[in-house]
Amino acid sequence: MKPQFPMNHSALQIWSLTWPQMLMMFFNFLVGFVDVWVAGQIDHRVQASLGIITQSLFLFLIIVTAVSGGAVAAISQSLGAGKRLRADRYTGLCLAIAAVSGLALVGLGLPLRPLLVRALQVPQDIAPLTDHILEVFLFALPPYYMMLMQNAVFRARRQVMTPLYTMVLVTLVNTLGDLGLGLGLCGLPRLGVTGVIWSTFFSVTAGALFGLAVLRRGGILRREIFAPWRWARRALPYLLKVALPAGLLQVVWHFGYLVLFAITASLPQNSVVALAGMAAGARVESMLFLAAFALNLTAGILVGHLLGEGKPEEARRMGLHILGVGLVGIGLFAIALWPFLGDIAAFIAPNPAVRAEAENYLVYNVLAIPFTLTTLILAGSLAGAGATVYNLVGMGLGTWVVRLPLAYWLGHVVLGTATGVWISMLASQAAQAAILLYIYLNKDWQRFAMSKTRNGARP
Template identity: 55%
Template sequence: MLNQGKGGIAATPPKPSLPFDPKASPTRTIWLLAWPQVLMMLFHFLIGFVDVWVAGRISRDVQASMGMVSQSFFIFLVVAIAVGNGSVAAISQSYGAGLMHRVQRYVGLSLQAAAVFGVLLLVFGYGFQGALIRILQTPESLLPIMTYLLSVYLLVLPAYYLFIIGNSILRAQQLVLYPLYGMMIVAGLNTFGDFALGLGMFGFPDLGYKGLAWSTFGSVLAGGLFNVWILRRRGLLVRRSFAPWKWIRCASPYLFKVAWPAGLMQLVWHSAYIALFSITASLPVGSVVALAGMSAGMRVESLMFLPGFAFNFTASILVGHYLGAKKPEEAKQMGYRILGQGLLVICILTVVLWQFLEPIAAFVAPDPEVRDEAVNYLRYNLAAMPFLLVSMILGGALTGAGATIYQGLVMGGTAWLVRIPLAFILGHLIFIHATGIWLAMFLSMAVQALCVAYVYQFWDWQRFALRKKRIAPAA
């Protein structure tokens, strides 16, 4: 165990509001954790939805640029997501084992990583901003918009890191309401800013796409500061949360072991999306319409990610808790229980949404050509939703166990070895149209789901769980 005496931790560590009980009803436990996270993801969806909706009211060029920047910007967030995954694994397992002092110190270690990497990537981003825009094969008409949006987005990286990693820390301890409140703040401020500064409403100046950029900056900054305040209020962010170097040297290897495959997976996955945007942007016919339709369709499609991400997070939390409590078989069964409930929810939502594709697409993309392409995109990608959910939920279980290397192998492999080659062949050589790219996305999701399910069932992913002996007793 970690040293619990003097030398860097609070005498009375914070108590969880919802103690982990491995004997509690699995269904009740799943839904107690899932429903706030569904609402959290709903507000997350509203952020992107409002961005694209307002962008579409400005021009199709702004709408296409917003979609490309939103996807490419995720490359700069991969380290935050990676550290967040490592934090969930380490903190949830320590929480399940009842080691609250270890929880405190992993909180401090995670926040230090957030601050350092947020600043480093801000500097790195400005150095390689132009290269990224060229890699995207951005059409000439979109260059000024893309450059400005990306410049402002990079400025908010440190706050974004605090927001993402802070949410992971809170979720790992079943404090799922605080991330919900934080996302509500970000969504509310972003929506107000988009309408006020993007469209010049409520007496504010009409700044167009520049207003959208600064709206994102202000809202994310508020979310990051909110997380810092909550962690202080919960007694998790105090001077003694930051352990001495001797403890950090012993504890950080596990965080790194979980984080680097997760970060690499995010990098590979989102670079594959950039390649997909590049393939779409270089289509022989209708590239700008295809990009705008893809951007609009992805925003509508992200509505379906709400339960997927909620169950993904829930799987990470509960599998980590069961492994921390030394119940590996129950951990595996919990992953399947969460998958069953998630598939039921997503299938019902898909059937309902399918009935209203055209009016929803018309609402997001008023341009008739963009609307039709958005509907075309959605038909293929909504059909792939059950496959995607298998990958998301079982992948979340692997994250909770710390087995991010397995998740990265499957997700990255299918993205680059299946999706990208198929997208080029079907989009550029066979269909000569965006339909080929959408079909490639569907087929790659099916392959990915089968691979993740095989790994979860037959590979020994529980061996990646944190053990007491992996951290030296001395602090």
């Protein structure tokens, strides 16, 4: 299956790879938004239970998130080197890992459900409901793993329209299921929370089946891509070298966010308002960074292909070129948005106190946009090279050495308000952007890429 876009350094080609991924993440956002909205229409306890499981979902997705990063690096570099059989075999290996790990998590998770619910500190009155939601989510893990891994494979092959079509299908099935089975619209039986969570299962299953069909139709999904163990044993070390730091980064980042949440929740003044403002501001912020995350993915794809072609300096320039495009495009958008931050906060948070705190949150996080963009785009470039250990170092230091200590000191000791926490977020974004920029410009991160003959690459 041929790449959809020629290798080109122009902003037009970068945009051609980025806009489908930006839309893909927008539809992914819609899935979660509709779930939460419908759950709120059913009962606040359903909304609370669904929120708990959704927030903890990252624990179950660590494996596929980490390995998919390795898949993009290995497959894109292989294609850049003209090693199509190697790319196909890495595709088969990553799909097999996704299938086995997804099924294994179901087998491990089902008997451990009560322990997991207790570990999440779920209130007793919603514990049985949360356990029921967790059970269905566990059954959804195998198709979820397959869908996410397939999307990574398509991105690595620069077939970015297929993940977009997948997420459109998932959003459509999930929304129809939520409204029809969850709320009983269109003459369907009103199943409440059962309808909502099974809609998630059916939607991700539809997405996984669609991806498999595209792989099959394109001639990629065939018996030959599942290589003998002798080859897989030589190929696995490179995947693990990329995946292990990426997985550890997920743990470091998410637990850092939980600690930041606890620091905000224990502020000496107006902690409840601060939490509500943080939640409202984060929703707006997630929409603002759709383009940034898409550029992160684009950087990984193009840098990986260029390194596979044996062009390390061109790969370095590509990452900087994408960074320039992002800083100009998203920077201009942020400037245009700045006068309306109060209006946006008022729309998402009607309560006056929460509205003021949400606006305060957005002020500091919009100021951080140049740093956040630098971090995300350079991290994508480093991931495309397989140098995920540098991302772990930069983001880990920014979170645990700068953000969290500064948040506690400013929020609890110096200012006593949420402003101290928001300042710490700005400072940590600046710190990790500086660290990654230094690494990108001064370290030999291209050495993490595969050569044409090693890491199980000879076939």
